[in-house]
Amino acid sequence: MAGAPAQGVDQHGGGRDLALTGVPANAKAAGLTVPNTLSPELAGWIAAQGSNRLENATADIPFFGYRGDGPLLPAPGDLPAAGHLVEASKTEPDKNTYLVLHGQRGADPHYDYGTHFVFQGHEAGATGYITRVNLDADAAHKVTLLSTATTDGKPLPDFDGSTWDPWARRLLFTAELGASGGVWQSTLDGKRTEDISGALGRGGYEGIQNDSAGNLWVVEDSGGATVPGTNAKLPNSFVYRFVPEDKGDLKHGKLQALQVLSRRTGAPIAFQPMDAAHPKGNAFSDDTKDLHTYGLSFATKWVTIHDTATGPASAGYDANALAKAAGATPFKRPENGQFRPGTGFREFYFDETGDTNATSTANDGYGGWGSVLKLTQADPKADTGTLSLVYNGDEEHTGLDNVTFLDADHVAFVEDAGDALHTQRGLLDSAYLFDLRVNYAHGAQPVRFLAEGRDPSATLDSAFSGRTGFQNDGDNEITGIHASDGDPSPQGILGAQRPTPFADGWRLFWTQQHGDNVLWEITRR
Numbered sequence: 001m002a003g004a005p006a007q008g009v010d011q012h013g014g015g016r017d018l019a020l021t022g023v024p025a026n027a028k029a030a031g032l033t034v035p036n037t038l039s040p041e042l043a044g045w046i047a048a049q050g051s052n053r054l055e056n057a058t059a060d061i062p063f064f065g066y067r068g069d070g071p072l073l074p075a076p077g078d079l080p081a082a083g084h085l086v087e088a089s090k091t092e093p094d095k096n097t098y099l100v101l102h103g104q105r106g107a108d109p110h111y112d113y114g115t116h117f118v119f120q121g122h123e124a125g126a127t128g129y130i131t132r133v134n135l136d137a138d139a140a141h142k143v144t145l146l147s148t149a150t151t152d153g154k155p156l157p158d159f160d161g162s163t164w165d166p167w168a169r170r171l172l173f174t175a176e177l178g179a180s181g182g183v184w185q186s187t188l189d190g191k192r193t194e195d196i197s198g199a200l201g202r203g204g205y206e207g208i209q210n211d212s213a214g215n216l217w218v219v220e221d222s223g224g225a226t227v228p229g230t231n232a233k234l235p236n237s238f239v240y241r242f243v244p245e246d247k248g249d250l251k252h253g254k255l256q257a258l259q260v261l262s263r264r265t266g267a268p269i270a271f272q273p274m275d276a277a278h279p280k281g282n283a284f285s286d287d288t289k290d291l292h293t294y295g296l297s298f299a300t301k302w303v304t305i306h307d308t309a310t311g312p313a314s315a316g317y318d319a320n321a322l323a324k325a326a327g328a329t330p331f332k333r334p335e336n337g338q339f340r341p342g343t344g345f346r347e348f349y350f351d352e353t354g355d356t357n358a359t360s361t362a363n364d365g366y367g368g369w370g371s372v373l374k375l376t377q378a379d380p381k382a383d384t385g386t387l388s389l390v391y392n393g394d395e396e397h398t399g400l401d402n403v404t405f406l407d408a409d410h411v412a413f414v415e416d417a418g419d420a421l422h423t424q425r426g427l428l429d430s431a432y433l434f435d436l437r438v439n440y441a442h443g444a445q446p447v448r449f450l451a452e453g454r455d456p457s458a459t460l461d462s463a464f465s466g467r468t469g470f471q472n473d474g475d476n477e478i479t480g481i482h483a484s485d486g487d488p489s490p491q492g493i494l495g496a497q498r499p500t501p502f503a504d505g506w507r508l509f510w511t512q513q514h515g516d517n518v519l520w521e522i523t524r525r
Contacts, residue, residue: 121159
């Protein structure tokens with residue numbers, strides 16, 4: 001159903017408010033394609049799509065969102081089978097990083113590529129790669145392939161998160177691959193791409209974000225083991241802070257993990273595996289329930305789990321294992337986080353995706369539907385702070401993933417509920433606008449400003465899902481939600497400035513992942 005307008009704030013002392021009218025969710029039905037629906041105050045424009053041919057295409061990577069291992073659509077009557085691909089593998093461009101830059105070059109030495117760019121890592125495929133969408137360019141120069149391998153020749157992994165570090169002058173990309181995951185850095189032209197997981201560790205890393213001190217905050221998405229008979233998963237993911245020795249060099253420093261203290265005992269809320277004494281681990285513990293109870297706050301501290309000054313920096317280490325050993329606090333897949341503008345980097349908001357299963361018995365009070373949490377500290381370098389619940393998810397608002405602030409009081413979280421939950425609830429993904437001045441403990445709900453539909457390619461892929469030999473995901477996913485004015489200086493890191501949505505150079509992007517893999521820009525009508 002449609003929601004009430006979100007009450008906006010006047011960022012200009014007389015400018016236009018951010019007031020968006022809610023829209024209903026789109027239903028999922030077999031064989032049905034559905035257009036995206038935006039709040040009537042907004043409009044969407046295609047900045048790039050998967051079938052855009054790269055200006056410097058290779059046989060293996062010819063398009064923005066497709067490998068070169070098959071046709072973009074199946075031939076009439078063709079069906080997947082073992083060893084037979086009916087369509088090309090879709091590479092799923094993921095999180096977006098927007099920058100305004102001068103002097104950028106591309107494959108054509110005589111072409112002016114402009115000044116406005118969106119960078120992506122790609123999440124799926126045999127290997128990953130990095131692309132740059134040239135927003136000022138013509139069709140022939142629209143998308144540039146920047147990198148497919150590290151400087152020492154190793155293929156890139158599938159990437160998920162991304163950001164720009166203005167002190168190191170590097171693009172950063174995360175791989176959500178557990179013991180094979182980690183963080184990679186790249187120059188803007190892609191000519192020097194390096195694995196820096198020797199310093200930042202390996203884990204199911206997704207969200208990555210700078211603070212004003214030059215630290216990196218990394219949010220992990222590593223699903224835990226399923227408790228038998230419940231469809232509930234153990235909390236198994238951590239929030240990290242990397243403190244570099246020199247903020248211009250990300251190859252040396254210490255990695256810390258967030259530890260939350262129990263209100264009941266004062267002891268750390270630590271990972272609890274399933275064993276004879278705890279057959280359900282801590283999936284249904286009192287502490288897990290407390291973390292998902294409105295009105296409670298918890299003391300926090302950062303615990304150092306690795307330091308390149310005392311440990312090796314040449315090989316990646318298992319950050320998840322070290323966080324568990326140090327008594328850090330696991331969450332229910334906290335995929336992404338950002339600092340609230342105007343708080344001096346004292347407020348960090350992150351989400352939990354949850355179990356993404358309508359039959360999980362953790363949905364009722366134990367975080368199964370996911371949540372939004374707030375970490376408050378005296379400053380970004382502080383070693384202690386306070387954690388509190390902002391929002392508990394429900395069946396209609398769950399699977400929260402990417403995040404961006406649209407102004408100082410409104411933050412957007414978007415869903416990646418997954419195809420199974422889409423079918424269970426009969427609804428596709430949505431993007432929600434949360435007003436941080438609202439107390440969500442009493443039934444208030446965020447405004448749905450984007451109801452994602454399903455394009456024909458994704459509808460076809462959903463029909464093929466589960467067939468032997470079929471490799472692409474069904475249904476579409478919202479990812480890469482990103483508002484920025486593109487400032488590449490330290491003053492431009494997300495959270496440093498109060499956004500002025502759709503004005504003063506601020507632009508909003510998102511990726512409709514899977515299917516046609518469209519990069520959208522949202523503007524005000």
